Amino acid sequence: HVQLVESGGGSVQAGGSLTLSCTASGDTVSAYCMGWFRQAPGKEREGVAFIDRVGSTSYAGSVKGRFNISRDNAKNTLYLQMNSLKPEDTAMYYCAARMCYIYSWNYWGQGTQVTVS
Numbered sequence: 143h144v145q146l147v148e149s150g151g152g153s154v155q156a157g158g159s160l161t162l163s164c165t166a167s168g169d170t171v172s173a174y175c176m177g178w179f180r181q182a183p184g185k186e187r188e189g190v191a192f193i194d195r196v197g198s199t200s201y202a203g204s205v206k207g208r209f210n211i212s213r214d215n216a217k218n219t220l221y222l223q224m225n226s227l228k229p230e231d232t233a234m235y236y237c238a239a240r241m242c243y244i245y246s247w248n249y250w251g252q253g254t255q256v257t258v259s
Contacts, residue, residue, distance in 0.1 A: 144173075146239060148254040150254060191222060235255075
């Protein structure tokens with residue numbers, strides 16, 4: 143089973159950038175569909191960006207054009223590049239993985255906090 147650990151969160155001013163990382167162990171990220179989710183206080187968890195086994199990506203409308211999800215198979219790491227950050231992007235960000243043939247997000251990281259002011 144794959145284990146996921148996020149890093150790279152922090153505090154940034156509006157308009158700034160951050161890149162989050164999610165390092166996998168126990169399996170390779172290329173074997174899974176991967177995604178980034180976020181949850182702000184008092185709000186439901188929402189999907190942010192997704193990437194499949196062949197590198198196809200999709201994004202929530204609120205982040206499209208500002209965020210970029212990518213995968214480095216050699217480093218077994220998933221990334222979320224976040225640009226033009228807004229206060230409403232403030233949330234705990236989680237990476238997740240699922241078997242691509244079953245729509246169930248079975249594996250989750252511990253989360254990394256992003257605060258935009």
